[in-house]
Amino acid sequence: MSAMDKLHLHVKNMLEAEVAQKNNYAGLMAAADPLRIAKPFRDDIIALICALFAYGNAKAIEKFLLSLDFSALDGDEDAIEEKLKGRYYRLQSNRDVTEIFKTFAAFKKLHGLEDVFLSAYKTRESVLDGLGELICALYDMNPYRSRGYEFLLGKIPSRDPSSAYKRWNLFLRWMVRDDALDMGLWKGVKKSSLLIPLDTHTFNVSKDLGLLSRKTYDFKAVLELTETLRGFDADDPIKYDFAIYRLGQSKNTGKTQVDGSYAGRTR
Numbered sequence: 001m002s003a004m005d006k007l008h009l010h011v012k013n014m015l016e017a018e019v020a021q022k023n024n025y026a027g028l029m030a031a032a033d034p035l036r037i038a039k040p041f042r043d044d045i046i047a048l049i050c051a052l053f054a055y056g057n058a059k060a061i062e063k064f065l066l067s068l069d070f071s072a073l074d075g076d077e078d079a080i081e082e083k084l085k086g087r088y089y090r091l092q093s094n095r096d097v098t099e100i101f102k103t104f105a106a107f108k109k110l111h112g113l114e115d116v117f118l119s120a121y122k123t124r125e126s127v128l129d130g131l132g133e134l135i136c137a138l139y140d141m142n143p144y145r146s147r148g149y150e151f152l153l154g155k156i157p158s159r160d161p162s163s164a165y166k167r168w169n170l171f172l173r174w175m176v177r178d179d180a181l182d183m184g185l186w187k188g189v190k191k192s193s194l195l196i197p198l199d200t201h202t203f204n205v206s207k208d209l210g211l212l213s214r215k216t217y218d219f220k221a222v223l224e225l226t227e228t229l230r231g232f233d234a235d236d237p238i239k240y241d242f243a244i245y246r247l248g249q250s251k252n253t254g255k256t257q258v259d260g261s262y263a264g265r266t267r
Contacts (some may be wrong), residue, residue, distance in 0.1 A: 036061065103141045
């Protein structure tokens with residue numbers, strides 16, 4: 001066994017122990033996380049809204065999400081504006097927040113998120129194909145555009161994207177994986193197809209652990225790290241995401257500096 005193989009075996013065993021400790025209700029409740037807000041609703045649209053706002057400090061994310069009245073999704077445009085009056089978050093103005101709710105309120109009357117995703121995903125079992133179809137469909141729901149609004153939905157993926165699509169991959173982890181941590185509401189997507197929701201915590205910790213050689217935080221780093229984790233568990237490689245993220249929050253692993261935030265969870 002080579003030195004690199006021995007290192008990866010050591011890291012795999014360490015991560016398996018972290019997963020056993022962290023991928024449960026107690027692990028989720030140990031520190032702020034947007035999944036704590038999304039999970040009780042057991043609703044994929046509410047979960048996606050929570051994931052799209054999952055950038056910045058984790059406590060600030062939770063505070064903002066707790067301020068939202070998700071019943072507005074079942075109302076008309078006037079009700080949405082009234083129930084979300086005064087709500088804004090970082091790059092999103094109050095208008096951006098109300099318009100994203102209008103988009104999802106219109107979408108849920110016509111489509112199911114999983115159905116739209118699957119219509120493109122199933123041909124090649126490609127997450128990127130599914131995301132492209134879903135993001136495109138959401139933009140079609142509402143002609144409103146602004147920097148904050150487009151930041152939330154993100155760009156329609158190209159064949160060679162640069163964005164890590166962290167928030168979208170986080171949403172897919174919540175929807176597809178089914179354990180004591182994630183919700184498992186979607187049954188048509190394979191866990192083996194998922195991509196790592198790469199943020200600066202997972203990026204830095206993974207480099208320090210020898211799981212990732214790429215020095216640039218981008219989609220190619222997502223693919224490299226996901227492939228490494230498939231070597232640990234081909235059927236469920238993204239089960240390690242939450243444990244790696246919590247490791248970055250709670251410890252100084254090599255060069256990783258811990259600040260307790262969702263630093264970099266912006267794309």
